[in-house]
Amino acid sequence: MPIKLDKIDRRILRALQENARLQNTDLAREVGLSPSPCLRRVRLLEEAGVIDRYVTVLNPAMVGAGLTLFARVWLIAQDAETIEHFIxxxxxxxxxxxxxxxLGESDALLRVVVADLDAYRHFQSTHLTRANGIQNVKTDLPSQVVKQTYALPL
Structure with missing residues (x-):
């Protein structure tokens, strides 16, 4: 269940979504608080689970994972055991x-990141198989990334 966020909480969250490495003093200045209350609010947001974790977003091409594909998956059955095995x-x-x-035409949707098409073909033939509860896979290859964000609208 969502918790009640005030304007300052939302400013803190927007700033941290943009740059989670902000020092507390810089964050406090950006949201209009002194450092101590700002840090207290961040800790409360962490404890409440609003801030789930901090991550570093990598450039996929720079680490050999430059190809993103979307795989629509149909399972061999829709019983709880098959779905859990797949998950x-x-x-x-x-x-x-x-x-x-x-819910809809396919049973699952995957975003898969690999080095190239050969790596995906190997991945698909090795892992997207009946052994993992999969009956059929249809893969879509995006031609252009128009927008990709990790920030939630607040």
């Missing part, structure tokens, strides 16, 4: 950046 298998695969169980 656990996807959690173990570092190439799977996002995995969603879907």
């Amino acid at each position: 656990e298998a996807m959690k173990r695969l570092p190439q799977v950046m996002e995995c969603y169980i879907m």
Whole structure:
């Protein structure tokens, strides 16, 4: 259940989404607080689970993971055991950046990141198989990234 955020909480969260490495004094100045109350608010947001974790966003091309593909997945069955087996298998695969169980035409949607098409073909033939509860996969290759953000609208 969402918690009540005031204007200052939202300013803190927007600033941290833009740059999580902001020093507390810089963050406090940006949101209009003194450092001590600012730090207290950040800690409260962390404790409440509003701030889930801090991460570093890498440039995929610079680390050999420059190709993103989307895979629509149909499972061999829709029972709880098959779905759970699939979920656990996807959690173990570092190439799977996002995995969603879907309502609609396909059963799941994956965002997969690999070095190139050969790496994806190997990934698909090794991991997107019946052994992981998968009956069928249709892969989409984006031609252009128009927008990619990790910041939630606040």
